[in-house]
Amino acid sequence: MPPSEQQELLRATAKDYAERELAPNAASVDEREEFPEDAFRGLASLGLCGLTISEEAGGAGGGYVDIATVIEEIAVVCGSSSTAYITHVSLGTAAIARFANAEQLQRLVPPLSSGEKIAAFALTEPGTGSDALGMATTAKRDGDDYILNGSKTFITNGTHADTFVVFANSDRDAGYKGINALVVERGTEGFSTNHLTGKMGMRGSGTAELVFDDCRIPASNRLGDDGAGYSVALSTLTTSRVSIAAQCIGLARGAYEAALSYSKQRKTFGKPISEHQAIAFMLADMATEIDAARLLTHRAAEIIDSGGHPVKESAMAKLYASEVLGRVATKAVQIHGGTGYFKPSIVERIFRDAKVTEIYEGTSEIQRLIISRSILS
Numbered sequence: 001m002p003p004s005e006q007q008e009l010l011r012a013t014a015k016d017y018a019e020r021e022l023a024p025n026a027a028s029v030d031e032r033e034e035f036p037e038d039a040f041r042g043l044a045s046l047g048l049c050g051l052t053i054s055e056e057a058g059g060a061g062g063g064y065v066d067i068a069t070v071i072e073e074i075a076v077v078c079g080s081s082s083t084a085y086i087t088h089v090s091l092g093t094a095a096i097a098r099f100a101n102a103e104q105l106q107r108l109v110p111p112l113s114s115g116e117k118i119a120a121f122a123l124t125e126p127g128t129g130s131d132a133l134g135m136a137t138t139a140k141r142d143g144d145d146y147i148l149n150g151s152k153t154f155i156t157n158g159t160h161a162d163t164f165v166v167f168a169n170s171d172r173d174a175g176y177k178g179i180n181a182l183v184v185e186r187g188t189e190g191f192s193t194n195h196l197t198g199k200m201g202m203r204g205s206g207t208a209e210l211v212f213d214d215c216r217i218p219a220s221n222r223l224g225d226d227g228a229g230y231s232v233a234l235s236t237l238t239t240s241r242v243s244i245a246a247q248c249i250g251l252a253r254g255a256y257e258a259a260l261s262y263s264k265q266r267k268t269f270g271k272p273i274s275e276h277q278a279i280a281f282m283l284a285d286m287a288t289e290i291d292a293a294r295l296l297t298h299r300a301a302e303i304i305d306s307g308g309h310p311v312k313e314s315a316m317a318k319l320y321a322s323e324v325l326g327r328v329a330t331k332a333v334q335i336h337g338g339t340g341y342f343k344p345s346i347v348e349r350i351f352r353d354a355k356v357t358e359i360y361e362g363t364s365e366i367q368r369l370i371i372s373r374s375i376l377s
């Protein structure tokens with residue numbers, strides 16, 4: 001479906017903001033592993049932190065095509081900012097907004113929609129990533145509270161988030177029905193975070209380890225019914241994969257646009273390298289694959305916007321877009337020759353940022369598992 005006038009306006013707003021405010025800081029955010037807090041506050045001031053949240057919960061009531069459009073423009077210039085933004089909007093805030101009861105919707109969501117508070121989503125543990133059901137973190141019921149013990153790792157926004165959606169096991173014998181999703185606020189006694197530094201890419205996205213030591217959480221902070229946590233996680237990941245796919249398209253566009261421009265300036269053997277067919281064909285493949293990835297991504301986003309739950313389609317979009325990004329980033333460095341191998345070349349950064357999109361929110365192998373189960377069932 002062609003973009004609406006409103007979506008064109010949203011794209012223009014996000015693009016203008018990204019180029020003006022995010023692009024100048026992208027290299028230092030990466031170099032210094034610095035959480036892009038100013039970027040986050042700026043996106044909040046544009047009303048983008050609650051883009052897909054209902055108006056009654058302080059959001060803009062937009063859809064997933066809208067958010068895919070915004071994320072693509074952010075990711076073109078700054079991968080780390082796009083990761084922080086996606087984690088806030090599509091993981092943490094989306095999980096709460098979708099599964100909150102009326103009281104929680106009024107209490108927890110407005111400060112996230114406005115961007116006054118930052119959200120994170122904590123599923124992965126040192127011992128379990130793909131196999132989330134094997135989680136060791138426990139949430140034992142104690143009167144009107146849960147007592148949380150254990151740890152989470154690789155949690156995006158964990159260094160700066162205020163509000164965390166934490167998954168924990170309340171009844172090991174109940175399998176997936178024993179998992180609960182609890183909202184934990186920073187400052188709760190027994191809860192601490194440690195910055196995990198040294199990432200290959202997306203270095204500003206504030207990754208942290210979370211530690212819970214007899215941390216008391218009111219049962220009124222549980223999302224959904226007792227034992228609904230695993231559904232909260234899977235359902236949120238299904239829709240958020242559309243956001244990751246859009247991020248891949250943005251990063252791929254950043255690499256492609258840099259390579260296109262460089263190929264017209266750099267001369268070898270008396271002509272611009274773009275006039276060598278080997279380079280021109282690489283550019284042709286890059287442009288084609290980016291468009292194909294966007295079509296898959298917007299198809300999944302449109303299914304969400306029309307009330308569906310595109311388990312297979314969002315996995316296809318995330319799998320394909322992340323692998324397109326890997327190929328495009330590799331070609332973009334190749335087109336830059338030696339220049340592309342050094343900082344501050346944007347393609348050097350995108351090449352490093354790209355890899356994690358094949359790992360987080362479910363690895364490529366897990367996406368293939370989801371797709372194959374769906375087509376074989």
Ligand SMILES: Cc1cc2nc3c(=O)[nH]c(=O)nc-3n(C[C@H](O)[C@H](O)[C@H](O)COP(=O)(O)OP(=O)(O)OC[C@H]3O[C@@H](n4cnc5c(N)ncnc54)[C@H](O)[C@@H]3O)c2cc1C
Pocket residue numbers: 087121122123124127128129130131153154155156157199202207356359360361362363364365366369
């Ligand atoms: C920068 C970064 C940010 C992240 N942010 C978050 C976050 O905000 N919140 C969060 O909860 N998590 C986050 N993660 C964690 C991420 O989602 C996990 O790393 C990912 O799901 C893979 O889990 P794992 O690392 O434990 O790998 P494993 O599950 O141990 O997998 C190792 C390898 O085995 C493969 N594999 C596993 N099972 C199968 C199978 N059944 N069939 C075939 N192959 C298989 C995997 O594909 C992978 O190649 C983040 C990770 C990174 C690196």
